[in-house]
Structures are given as structure tokens and as C-alpha cells.
Amino acid sequence: MRRRFLAILLAPALAAALASCDRDETSSSPARQPPPAPVAPPLPLGASQGSDDPAPVAPPPGAETIVPPGEWTENKMYRFRLERIAACGAPSPALGPAQQPAAGALPQLRGETSWVGAFFTVQAKAQSAFVSPRDLALRRGGVILNAKYINQPLLSACQPLLPARQLKAGESLAGFALFEVPKGFRTTTADPIVLAYKPTRWGGARQVEVPIRECLDACPERSPRSAAKTAGRSGPASRPRL
Secondary structure: OHHHHHHHHHHHHHHHHHHHHHHHHHHHOOOOOOOOOOOOOOOOOOOOOOOOOOOOOOOOOOOEEEOOOOOOEEOOOEEEEEEEEEEOOOOOOOOOHHHOOOOOOOOOOOOOEEEEEEEEEEEEOOOEEEEOHHHEEEEEOOEEEEOEOOOOOOOOOOOOEOOOEEEEOOOEEEEEEEEEEEHHHHOOOOOOEEEEEOOOOOOOOOEEEEEEOOOOOOOOOOOHHHHHHHHOOOOOOOOOOO
């Protein structure tokens, strides 16, 4: 009986002693460090951080594409080709119903401006595309000449005019866009002449820029062989797609 009482009385002391030993062993043992994180392989050149696709990042939509005159350029939305630049001559005195001068329009200064035509072709590749002369502009430095798309004059040397039209995929449209060029625009400067085309109804469509020779519409005509060679190009040029 005495031994049972001693065991009962000494049990709490033994338990406390064992717990103290466990704490001492735990504090004396070194802490376990977590395993090192795996090192990710380097990304390929041009890939974006955090992307599952290691392919190079595409250029932003709005960047310019330079294409020579007479060459096709294309992207997923349209194909474009500038055929030629022509001198349109003086307007015809007879105006049709679509060419009546706007009310309150200012008279033109004779001899200070001349009419220049840009003949080009556009083919739609998107499901629906709107083509208009207002999408073109002649630029030189900070001077921008927008194509005239309202009240166009009758110019016999620049026919047919490009109409504003909605195109379906696969349909194409060709014609002249007219520019009223002031005399100062023809003055030779360090800035080149550029014809820019950017569809306003195609969000994200890339702008096309075509360098124009300094002679503009007064350049010597090409030989019939070279003209036929350019006119016969029906496929896209061997340039990278946009």
C-alpha cells in the first residue's frame, strides 16, 4: 500500500522531469531549414515574364510599315498597294450633283495649289471593312495633307475616284484619292514625302507608309515594260506579314 501511495505522489514529479528533458533536447537540436526553391530556367528572347507562352511578344498594333510604291503589303485585316502618283490637271468647269461646292466654301487661290492623285488598291481580309479616301494623307515633316473625300472636283486625268464603300472579306476597291497640294509643299527639304494609309474603322490596324519621290506627280513616266511588270503583280510582295 505504501508503494502505491509513493507512486501516486511521485508521478507528477516524474512527468515534469520528463517534459523538462524533452524541452532541453528540442532546444538543443538545430532548426530544420526549408528546401531551396527551384530556379526557373531563363526565358527565351522576347518572351514576357509570367506568360505561359514562350513565344516572342508581337509588335504593338499601330506601328508603321514601310512599303515601296507598286508593292503589296498585307496583314490580317487588309491588303494595300499604291499603284501610282499622277498630276490631275485643272478641275473641269462642269460640276456634277456629287461635286457641288459646299455652302460657304472659300474660293481657291489659283496658281497656289495643284491637284495630285494617288491611285491605290485595297482588298479586305476581315469580315467587314470600310474603305474611304479619308484614310490617306500626304506628309512632309510636320505638314499633313489629307485626301479630299467631300466635294471632289472633276479631274479628267484622275479617274475613277475612289468611293467610300463597305467591303466584305475578299472584295477589293481601287481608285484615285485627290490631294490639293500647296506650292510650298513641293519645296525640297530634308524631310521626305510619305503617303500614309491607316483605316479609321479598323481598330488596331497597322499604318502603311509609302515613300514618294521628290518629283511627286512630275516624275518621268516609266517604260511600258516596267509598268506592265508592276501592274501584273497580283500576289503579296515577299515581305514579312504584319
